[in-house]
Amino acid sequence: MTVSTSRRALLRGGAPLAVDRQPPWTDSTFIDTCIRCGDCIDACPESILVKGDGGFPQVTFASDGCTLCGECVSACPEPVFDLNREAFEWRARIESTCLALNNIQCQSCQDSCETDAIRFRPTLGRVPQPEVAIDDCTGCGACTSVCPQDAIALEKPDDGTQQQTSP
Template sequence: MQKRDNNNTRRQFFRSLGGQGPIRRPPWTGDDFTERCVRCSACIDACPEQVLFHGGGGYPEIRFEHEGCSLCRACVDACEEPVFDTRRTAFPWRARIEAHCLALADIHCQSCQDACEWRAIVFSPQLGRPPRPRLNLDACTGCGACQTQCPNNAITMTSEETAHAE
């Protein structure tokens, strides 16, 4: 087991050198994902949003390139292994609105609010300027819907610990 942990740490180190972010796994999975997953692709095939992909070593990864995760549980229902635990939080990350957000530059844009089914991003009216986004981290699921719709790529997903610290 120690060897696998070292391989994952090493893989993440080299990903970061190449400018790639952390490996993101399907919802409701934990640190033991690579120990439990048999790489059968059932969750990937079942995903209606097609946000699950074959990643390193054939393990499923989630990428928010065109869609966010609707948390529909199709991946959970399709998996025959004890990989998913719906009692835990779906994702360990939350949205973060970066400084280059169009609305923060006084350009009218509310794409992220329109995409957020959970109402985690709302725009408060501002006197004499376009509304500005306000992020409710407690309502954010980390589903990535806002990230895919942002025209300026100003939304990133960050770990829950980092998000609450800011």
């Protein structure tokens, strides 16, 4: 599965990009166990859970990231969530449209990352260059909506495919 956000779509008043993303701590049994009651959507303090295809909850990072607060888990009346699972399998990847990678000063994503997974490396003759420490990235998506270039994709490290943001 691949993920992305569409901050620009949000800013221009359009609907956030509908993406096929399951809520945290869910797996392939999600479709079978979720009764589409919407309780997790109502419980999410960040409003990043929305009703998606077929009425199933989806996570969207168009305006914010997941704080991993677990409110969705507590609210769910069915065995949909399992905190023993990894919350998200995808990880952040910075794409070539990143301003800093094009030698334009920008570190907007750094402060949004709670785990300090995005680091800027001093580089001779260039502005500091961003890197994602994959082992420290939780896939929370907080960095994606702050990027002015929509240059942060979320993808499974072993997937190799991704869904690019829409202009």
